[in-house]
Amino acid sequence: DAxxxxxxxxxxxxGRAANLPCNHSTISGNEYVYWxxxxxxxGPQYIIHGLKNNETNEMASLIITEDRxxxxxxxxxxxxxxxxVYYCIVRETNSGGSNYKLTFGKGTLLTVNP
Amino acid sequence: xxxxxxxxxxxxxxxxxxxxxxxxxxxxxxxxxxxxxILGQGPKLLIQFQNNGxxxxxxxxxxxxxxxxxxxxxxxLKIQPAKLEDSAVYLCASxxxxxxxxxxxxxxxxxxLTVV
Numbered sequence: 001d002a003x004x005x006x007x008x009x010x011x012x013x014x015g016r017a018a019n020l021p022c023n024h025s026t027i028s029g030n031e032y033v034y035w036x037x038x039x040x041x042x043g044p045q046y047i048i049h050g051l052k053n054n055e056t057n058e059m060a061s062l063i064i065t066e067d068r069x070x071x072x073x074x075x076x077x078x079x080x081x082x083x084x085v086y087y088c089i090v091r092e093t094n095s096g097g098s099n100y101k102l103t104f105g106k107g108t109l110l111t112v113n114p
Numbered sequence: 115x116x117x118x119x120x121x122x123x124x125x126x127x128x129x130x131x132x133x134x135x136x137x138x139x140x141x142x143x144x145x146x147x148x149x150x151x152i153l154g155q156g157p158k159l160l161i162q163f164q165n166n167g168x169x170x171x172x173x174x175x176x177x178x179x180x181x182x183x184x185x186x187x188x189x190x191l192k193i194q195p196a197k198l199e200d201s202a203v204y205l206c207a208s209x210x211x212x213x214x215x216x217x218x219x220x221x222x223x224x225x226x227l228t229v230v
Contacts, residue, residue: 034218043118043205043221044157087156091217099145099169100217104156 003027003090009109012082018075020108022088025069032091033064034102035073037084044087044104047073078112085109116140118222120206126228132194135225139187139208146183147219148191149205157205163189196229203227 005023012018024033034049048055048062050071055062061074075082087107091100119138127133139146144165149157160179162170165186174181178197183189193200203226207219 043207043224046218046220049218085156099162099164101147101159101162101170102219103159104149106154106156 003092003103004088004105006086006088006105006108008106009111011111011113012075012078014080014112014114015077018078018082018110018112020073020075020086020088020110021070022072023070024088024090027068027090029068033062033068033071034089034091035060035062036087036089036102036104037082038087038107039081039084047086049091078110080112080114083110083112118206118208118220120204120222120225122225123223124226124228126230127196129198129229130195132192133196133227134190134192135204135206135227137189137191137206137222139189139206140210140220143208143210143220144186145209145211145217145219146189147207147209148181148189149207149221151203151205151224153202160191193227196227198229201227201229 032049032051035047036044038044047059048057050062064071085107087104089102121136146163148160150160151157160174161181163183166183181191203224205221205224207221209217209219
């Protein structure tokens with residue numbers, strides 16, 4: 001099962017910042033937080049990931065709380081093309097301990113309105 | 115850089131028939147994943163390969179699903195026989211390596227399977 005909790009849906013006005021929250025209260029010290037998004041009829045797209053420091057790339061910023069129990073993905077200037085399901089994922093080690101795996105939950109449907 | 119390629123894009127079959135999906139990962143990516151995504155749900159990992167070896171197939175219904183990754187490059191996922199509940203999008207993804215940097219997975223467009 002996914003180790004994260006996200007709101008089912010959110011709305012955002014075009015041009016405004018979109019702040020998507022995620023709770024991961026059972027995260028372990030060496031587990032990363034990953035964010036993906038899935039636009040309708042496409043495969044998931046990698047956005048960003050982090051461990052404990054805030055991260056920023058050309059797509060978004062990731063803010064992780066000091067206790068690491070929650071994080072926020074920020075799209076600084078949302079556009080209509082950012083309408084998608086956003087998945088917050090805690091990357092887990094698989095049963096053998098030799099590799100990592102991504103377990104998706106249901107994500108947050110972000111709708112950007114004109 | 116070319117992305118993950120999957121084919122076919124769509125497939126409709128009758129229940130109890132067999133079907134196969136093909137995936138060509140990004141060149142040089144050692145790790146390959148197959149996910150199943152049922153409508154309205156997030157993707158569920160079916161199987162994970164590291165080069166040509168299986169590292170996780172705990173959620174693969176092995177009585178009807180099989181997958182292989184010959185030579186550590188392309189992969190095929192087969193369902194035989196198909197059931198109605200297998201109707202889903204089958205996603206292939208690859209990542210450069212399983213640990214450390216370069217673990218972000220890149221996904222293909224998926225194959226939409228409809229079983230009637």
